[in-house]
Structures are given as structure tokens and as C-alpha cells.
């Protein structure tokens with residue numbers, strides 16, 4: 001049977017969407033994959049070889065050797081997860097508003113360095129920012145060779161810089177906190193509202209985890225761009241893990257609890273308890289959530305002892 005080469009656009013549990021010569025294909029995995037480690041499974045950005053079935057669906061037979069990978073540690077154990085593959089630039093997106101945090105930026109720079117992928121620092125929301133010059137200087141101090149770009153995805157100011165990087169077959173991935181403006185940038189570059197965006201919380205400016213899956217887009221002007229869900233930490237649990245998890249409903253509510261160390265049981269101003277009382281969250285579902293949390297805390301403290 002004829003094999004075709006396609007690229008993974010997005011991934012939903014066991015199914016994939018591929019792009020092949022401008023067409024979109026639904027695909028599943030050849031069963032032989034399932035004995036393998038997770039890192040060998042196709043990821044967004046991968047080039048795959050697949051067979052076409054009569055119904056127009058594709059079956060992924062193999063994954064081409066990767067030029068690069070962005071990885072992070074699993075939220076559940078020490079295993080490594082591949083987030084995206086075959087990326088040439090990591091666009092580290094940080095808002096010049098309340099999102100601004102140089103220490104966090106440094107961690108993203110380390111992540112890019114470990115992956116041997118060129119980082120480009122995108123300081124977004126210039127239109128609403130204060131003390132831009134000071135912030136830019138603070139970033140320059142940690143940026144080393146990385147380019148630092150001040151942009152506004154809202155007004156388009158500075159956005160021309162992306163054209164410098166995204167050409168022909170070049171691929172860039174947008175990384176950064178929820179609410180930094182990754183999807184707004186995606187929509188701007190695609191000149192189309194393809195991605196949902198959502199306002200940040202009043203008060204602390206945190207994002208609302210609007211994007212929940214990684215997705216690759218072809219940019220008309222050239223190149224490919226991958227939008228990703230915001231990451232809260234680069235270590236143990238990311239926002240993305242939360243967004244994809246079973247307890248997404250509860251995790252999202254916890255952002256509205258009055259205290260950041262809320263126990264969600266007896267603490268004042270707990271948004272989860274409020275939702276349970278209002279019948280929006282099922283009590284049994286909440287009890288399961290507490291069990292999983294306790295188990296994860298146990299694993300974490302266990303690991304620290306070794």
C-alpha cells in the first residue's frame with residue numbers, strides 16, 4: 001500500500017489530525033505503537049508516514065526522526081513527555097502586565113537551551129504596559145543571546161518581527177503562562193480568529209486556561225506556528241496537565257479561591273465549596289479529586305526522601 005508523509009496538527013487521546021499537501025486527515029495509530037514508550041508516540045509537529053484507508057482515514061505507521069523536541073517532566077512521575085516536535089524557535093510569550101516575571105522567563109530560557117532550540121522573547125501587551133523600558137532592561141540582563149521583542153498582539157505594534165522568523169518550512173512554538181496572549185498572537189498572524197481567547201482575571205491578571213490542546217497552524221506569510229495551553233510551572237504540574245485532566249472543572253475553580261493555599265474543605269472564601277453548595281460540582285467527584293490530590297502529595301514527599 002502507498003505510504004504518504006504528513007504532519008501532525010493536533011492530537012486528541014488516541015486520534016490525530018494530520019496535514020497532507022494542504023488537506024486535513026483524520027488518523028489513528030497502528031497498534032504496534034502501543035507497546036512503546038510515550039515519547040515515541042506521534043506528537044504535534046511530527047512528520048509521520050501513514051497509509052490511507054478507503055474511507056479517507058489515515059493510519060500512522062511510523063514517526064520520522066525528530067529534528068528537535070520540547071520536553072518536560074510528567075506531572076505524575078519522573079518520565080519525560082514530548083510536548084512538540086520539529087521546532088526551530090521557542091517564542092517565550094510574557095505579558096508586560098501582571099504576567100511579567102523575570103525568574104519564570106529564565107526557566108523558559110533554560111528549557112529552550114536544554115532542547116537546543118533558539119528562544120525568542122516576546123514581551124506582549126505593550127499597549128497597556130507601564131515601565132516598559134525598565135522591564136525590557138531587566139529582561140535583557142537574563143536574555144543572553146536571545147532576541148527581545150516588545151509587541152502588542154492587540155494593536156499589531158511590533159508584530160512584524162514574527163515574519164523574520166517564520167519563513168518557508170520554519171516552525172515556532174508559543175510558550176508562556178495562561179493569559180499571556182499566545183492565542184491572540186496566533187489569531188493575529190493567521191489574520192483570522194481560529195483560536196479562542198479570553199480576558200484575564202481582574203485583580204491578579206491570571207489567565208483562564210482557554211487553550212487546552214496544542215495545535216499547529218500554517219501561516220500564510222510562511223512557516224508554521226504551534227499554539228499551546230499556558231503552563232503554570234515548568235516543574236511538577238503544568239496548567240496544561242490540569243486543563244487536560246479529569247478534574248479540570250475543580251482545578252479551574254481553585255483559581256477563584258480567596259487564599260492560594262486554600263484546602264478546599266474548611267477554608268474561607270473557597271470557590272470549590274461554593275460550587276458544591278450551589279450544586280455545580282458533584283460531591284462524589286470532589287471526593288475523588290481530594291483522593292487523587294492526597295496520593296500525588298504522597299508520591300511527591302516520598303520522592304523527596306530518596
Ligand SMILES: Nc1nc2c(ncn2[C@@H]2O[C@H](COP(=O)(O)OP(=O)(O)OP(=O)(O)O)[C@@H](O)[C@H]2O)c(=O)[nH]1
Nearest residue numbers: 153154179181182183184197198199209210211230
Ligand atoms: N491589551 C492587550 N491585551 C491583550 C494583548 N494580547 C492579548 N491580550 C488579551 O489577553 C487575554 C488573554 O489572551 P489569550 O490570547 O487568550 O492568552 P493565552 O496565552 O492564549 O492564554 P491560554 O490559552 O489560557 O494559555 C485576552 O483578553 C486578550 O485579548 C495585547 O497585546 N494587549
Ligand SMILES: [Mg+2]
Nearest residue numbers: 182183210211
Ligand atoms: Mg490560548
Ligand SMILES: [Zn+2]
Nearest residue numbers: 257262264270
Ligand atoms: Zn478552595
